[in-house]
Amino acid sequence: SHTEIGNTRLQYKPDKDSIINLEYRFSRNTSDTIDNTIRTFGASTAWRFNPRWRVLAGHQFDVQNDHKLENFFGIQYDSCCWGIRLIARERFDKLDINNNLVFDQAIYLTLELKGLSSIGQQSETRSLLETQIYGYTE
DSSP states (O other), rough: OOOOEEEEEEEEETTTTTTEEEEEEEEEEOOOOOOOEEEEEEEEEESSSSSEEEEHHHEEETTTTTEEEEEEEEEHHHHHHHHEEEEEEEEEEEOOOOOOOOEEEOOOOOOOOEEEEEEEEEEHHHHHHHSSSSSSOO
């Protein structure tokens, strides 16, 4: 008699290295006394603006409770032999005892020596980008 889960996404991907997403998600979990409805809006991009440089960004907003869930912004440089990525991230963590929003903040720096190894949080930043930017590829 009603929708439980809904997801709408608009995606623009002119080539394999550039992508823009807009997304709206709806989820309802009702019990006898509590209505746990979640509505979120998201926007994300991984955009190569020249052969070496790429910008990475995302924003998730909780429409139901009127606050941001997550923001991140980064820049990435790639050459034939090495690459570097810097990402700043802010993510909603919890409400404190006074009902103030508490955010977890982090900065990720990864240096990759192609064909050898990487220094930094390569798996964590890759996971962030793959889950927050639908269709993201290295």
